[in-house]
Amino acid sequence: MYLMESTEEGRRLLAQEGASGYVRSVLVATGLQPGARALDAGCGPGGISETMAELVGPAGAVVGLDLNEERLREARARNAHRPWVRFAQADVRRTGLPDASVDYVWSQYVFEYLPDRPVALAELMRVTRPGGRVVVSDIDGLGFQNWPFPEHLRVGTQRIVDALATRGFDLHVGRKLFSEFRSAGLQDVRVHLLPYYLVAGAADERLMKDWEIRFAALEPVAAPAFGGHAPYQEHCREFLRMLADPDGFKYAVTLVTEGTRP
Structure with a gap:
């Protein structure tokens, strides 16, 4: 279940993809090549699909899958001038694609929402040809790497994480x-550690907006853990003030795991 949906989620995702700065180099480093048949599993508004399409070129093909029809409309509009890219509404655990039909699979910020990750990974392996690459990019500990980090903010952040865990979310x-x-049988498994964000001083406007949208989208799930909306909103305001502190240090990481299907 995707917990971050809001009217601003498409813009947030595109801004997040654009701010990362590493996607193109990681796609190449993990095996995406010109002419490849590639899958973007959980494509959102299609920003990474666009980069994948540029890398494989017209001799290749990119399929983007997502459950949200609004995100798919955005992705189709963004990639309308590339006939070698197509999008479909599907769950990454049940793609509907043929066996061994792609050379390369990318999935970013999707597995954190899946309590049945082995099912999703098995499906991505199924659609990948022998010798092809499966690559999953996801967060680890988002929101906890801050200093100074007042104890009441750490406790409040953990409350949010615990509330999300009841919905299958894994931080x-x-x-x-x-x-x-x-365990799934993938070979030559490697992991790349990359910055999700790295801020020495005050966070910029983009990161502040990212967290504002995140907090608003999560309020229905997280507010009960604080005893109501008012104390939850106060926690969010204090967290944002911490991000804006010019004397503070904040970072978060993305871990990109890649493996070869035998």
């Missing part, structure tokens, strides 16, 4: 994927 999914890839 620490990134560190678990290496062993899960190996």
Whole structure:
């Protein structure tokens, strides 16, 4: 279940993809090549699909899958001038694609929402040809790497994480994927650690907006853990003030796990 949906989610995702700065190099480093048949599993508004399409070129093909029809409309509009890219509404656990039909699979910020990750990983392996690459990019510990980090803010942040866990969300999914890839039978499994954000001083407007949208979208799930909307909103305001502190240091990481289908 995707917990972040809002009217601003498409813009947030595109801004997040654009701010990362590493996607193109990681796609290449993990095996995406010109002419490849590639899958973007959980494509959102199609920003990464666009980069994948540029890398594979017209001799290749990109399929983007997402459950949200609004995100798919955005993705189709963004990639309308590339006939070698197509989008479909599907769950990453049930793609509907033929066996061994792609050379390369990318999935970013999706596995954190899946309590049945082995099912999703098995499906991505099924659609990948032998010798092809499966790559999953996800967070690990988002929101906890701050200093100074007042104890009441740490406790409040943990309340949010615990509330999300009841909906199947795993904040620490990134560190678990290496062993899960190996257990699934993937070979040559490697992990890349990359910055999600790295801020020495005050966070910029983009990151502040990212957190504002995140907090608003999560309020229905998280507010009961604080005893109501008012104390939850106060926690969010204090967290944002911490991000804006020019004397503070904040960072978060993305872990990219890749493996070869035997």
